[in-house]
Amino acid sequence: xxxxxxxxxxxxxxxxxxxxxxxxxxxxxxxxxxxxxxxxxxxxxxxxxxxxxxxxxxxxxxxxxxxxxxxxxxxxxxxxxxxxxxxxxxxxxxxxxxxxxxxxxxxxxxxxxxxxxxxxxxxxxxxxxxxxxxxxxxxxxxxxxxxxxxxxxxxxxxxxxxxxxxxxxxxxxxxxxxxxxxxxxxxxxxxxxxxxxxxxxxxxxxxxxxxxxxxxxxxxxxxxxxxxxxxxxxxxxxxxxxxxxxxxxxxxxxxxxxxxxxxxxxxxxxxxxxxxxxxxxxxxxxxxxxxxxxxxxxxxxxxxxxxxxxxxxxxxxxxxxxxxxxxxxxxxxxxxxxxxxx
RNA sequence: GCAGAGGUGGCGGAGCGGUCAAACGCAUCGGACUGUAAAUCCGACUCCUUCGGGAUACACUGGUUCAAAUCCAGUCCUCUGCA
Numbered sequence: 001x002x003x004x005x006x007x008x009x010x011x012x013x014x015x016x017x018x019x020x021x022x023x024x025x026x027x028x029x030x031x032x033x034x035x036x037x038x039x040x041x042x043x044x045x046x047x048x049x050x051x052x053x054x055x056x057x058x059x060x061x062x063x064x065x066x067x068x069x070x071x072x073x074x075x076x077x078x079x080x081x082x083x084x085x086x087x088x089x090x091x092x093x094x095x096x097x098x099x100x101x102x103x104x105x106x107x108x109x110x111x112x113x114x115x116x117x118x119x120x121x122x123x124x125x126x127x128x129x130x131x132x133x134x135x136x137x138x139x140x141x142x143x144x145x146x147x148x149x150x151x152x153x154x155x156x157x158x159x160x161x162x163x164x165x166x167x168x169x170x171x172x173x174x175x176x177x178x179x180x181x182x183x184x185x186x187x188x189x190x191x192x193x194x195x196x197x198x199x200x201x202x203x204x205x206x207x208x209x210x211x212x213x214x215x216x217x218x219x220x221x222x223x224x225x226x227x228x229x230x231x232x233x234x235x236x237x238x239x240x241x242x243x244x245x246x247x248x249x250x251x252x253x254x255x256x257x258x259x260x261x262x263x264x265x266x267x268x269x270x271x272x273x274x275x276x277x278x279x280x281x282x283x284x285x286x287x288x289x290x291x292x293x294x295x296x297x298x299x300x301x302x303x304x305x306x307x308x309x310x311x312x313x314x315x316x317x318x319x320x321x322x323x324x325x326x327x328x329x330x331x332x333x334x335x336x337x338x339x340x341x342x
Numbered sequence: 343g344c345a346g347a348g349g350u351g352g353c354g355g356a357g358c359g360g361u362c363a364a365a366c367g368c369a370u371c372g373g374a375c376u377g378u379a380a381a382u383c384c385g386a387c388u389c390c391u392u393c394g395g396g397a398u399a400c401a402c403u404g405g406u407u408c409a410a411a412u413c414c415a416g417u418c419c420u421c422u423g424c425a
Contacts, residue, residue, distance in 0.1 A: 017378055038377070076377045086379065101379075132377080177377085209376060236377035243376070258378045265381050266374085281371070311381085319381055 003068065003124055003173050006036070006201070006232050010248060012334040013038045013070060013256040014327055018047065019059050021327075022261055023320045026064050031297065032324060033331035035067050038256045041117050041127075042074030042081075042109060046100050050120035058122025070256075071123035073114045073156075075130035075177060075205070076236070083134070093148070095129065111155035119164060123172065125232070127203060128156035130177035135207040135216075142181035146190045149179045149205075154197055167200065175201030175232055182210075184222035191226035201232025204252065208237045215243045217250065224251035241270060241333055248337050260330050264322035267311050270329040276304075278322065283308035296328035297321065 014021045014029070016037040021029050029037070039059055044050070056062050060069055078096045081087040089098020095110035114129040131148040133141065153176045164170050176199040180186030191202060204223050209215055215238070224233060234254035235247040244255050263269070267279035271291040277283075278290075286304035298307070298321040310318035 015378060022378085023381085040377080043378085070377095072377050080377095081379075127377085130377095203377075205377070207376085213376085215376090234377085239376045257376050258380090259376050262375065262378065262380065262382085266383095267381095268375080277373090279372095314381070316381070 001068070001124060001171070003171070006068070006125065006173070006254065007230055009253065010334050010337045011036050011254050012244070012260075012330045013068075013254065014261060014330075015040075015256055015258050016063075018043050019053075019063060021323070022265070023316065023323050024327075028297075028320070028324055029065070029327075030067070032327040033335065034327065036070060037065070037067065038070040038072055039121060039123070040072050040074065040077065041114055041121065042077040044071075044121055045074065045107065045109065045113075045117050050117045053122065054120045058120075060122055068124050069122065070125045071118040071121050071127060072236075073118070073127040073129040073177070074109050075127075075132045078109065079132035079134075091131065095152070111152040112159045115156050115159045115163070119170075119172075125173045125175060125201070126156075126160065128153040128174065128176045128199075130179055130205050132177075132179065132205055133181060135182060135210065137181040139183065139186075142179075142183055142186055145179050145181065146186055149177060149190065150193050150197075153177075153194055153199075157197060157199070173200035173232070175199055175203050175234065177203045177205035177236070178223045179205050180219065180222075181206060182216070182219065184218050187219045187222040188226045191223045195227055199231070201234055201254075202227040203232075203234040203236050203254075204238075205236055208235060208239055208243070208247075215239065215246050217246065220247060220250050220252065241330070244330075244333065245337075255334075260326045261323050264326040265319050267322070269322055270326055278304065278307050278311055278318075280308075290322075290325050291329070294325065294328060294332070296325050298325040298328075 013036045014034060017040040019039055021037065044053060053059055053062065078091050082089045082091060082096060082098055087098050087101055089096060095108065097106060097108055099106055111129045115126060118126045129152045131145045131152065133145045157174060160166055160174050167173060176194045178187060178191045178194060180190045194202060202223065204220055220235065227233065232254055233252045235252040237257055238244055238247045238255050239257050240259065247255065267277055269276050269278055269290050272293050276290060283304045288304055289299040290304060291299055302321060307318050307321060
């Protein structure tokens with residue numbers, strides 16, 4: 001598999017957190033023009049677990065997916081689930097210890113375990129475990145998060161090389177995450193230190209929008225200015241269509257966000273004329289397709305009124321069709337971007 | 343016909359003298375969602391408002407009381423037993 005295209009082209013990766021893009025079959029996923037997906041290390045570590053995935057031949061075989069698979073390291077989940085106290089556990093110098101809320105068993109996620117898990121999942125592109133924190137972080141806390149992220153990145157890389165023989169032997173790529181909260185100089189410092197260690201890609205981590213929902217352009221620019229151009233530059237969690245356009249302009253080439261699929265499920269769809277809310281009463285007799293200029297299965301066969309009716313009445317088919325549409329919209333948007341690199 | 347139970351906002355259903363424009367569901371109408379605990383969550387939902395309030399409201403009509411969705415009487419309806 002030629003993974004180097006990930007350093008050249010623009011990609012939008014839908015999130016298949018637990019090894020499935022919600023409400024889509026793999027065939028439907030392919031038909032949206034999707035070439036790469038992101039799965040999640042922490043979710044898959046707990047269910048079904050790395051050993052089961054390994055015994056089943058890896059996530060690609062399980063999904064019957066021939067495209068590219070990214071594995072997110074689990075750093076973001078440690079932040080969003082543990083810091084917010086939704087799960088019980090804590091982050092420490094060595095990684096994190098936490099309990100799964102369902103069975104209550106204790107899990108460890110260290111940089112090494114994250115890499116091992118990603119390997120067992122059968123990922124193409126791995127991500128180093130990072131210490132993701134809140135956006136409005138004090139300078140001191142942000143510095144700590146950067147130091148820890150750097151330390152973990154080194155451990156991940158060493159483990160990947162020592163245990164598996166690195167990219168040379170596995171053919172897999174290893175990317176890292178740049179932290180530094182709201183401080184562009186810290187972002188820049190973190191990126192430069194990571195470049196010294198050397199990775200195939202530099203991912204923008206943390207929160208990508210501020211409290212007003214505005215893309216953190218300065219921080220993103222600081223990172224791009226500090227990393228080589230012939231690498232993966234993945235803006236994690238970006239974003240709204242306009243945010244992707246902006247991030248691409250800044251220099252990022254890889255994107256993912258849950259907005260595409262979640263908004264579809266919640267009835268917010270993207271069109272060439274702006275956002276449309278399918279649940280709104282105005283849709284009840286609207287015989288037009290969601291987007292006239294879209295060729296997806298949803299737009300070719302069904303009108304807004306029918307989708308409105310299904311969504312209002314809990315028919316899961318609507319969730320599938322709207323997800324197909326939104327994802328197709330994103331993939332079309334991405335394919336329309338022109339490479340800015342010389 | 344006799345006996346019993348009851349009539350509350352679009353619907354179901356709390357409340358049983360003041361803190362009730364009325365809990366809680368559902369429906370309806372908006373909005374949010376950015377490395378997914380999310381087919382979720384938040385708000386509005388009698389009318390008017392210069393957002394401080396104001397005016398009508400708990401089948402209907404009277405009455406008791408400083409005060410009634412809540413107590414009393416009558417009227418009209420509904421349901422359940424027995425004939």
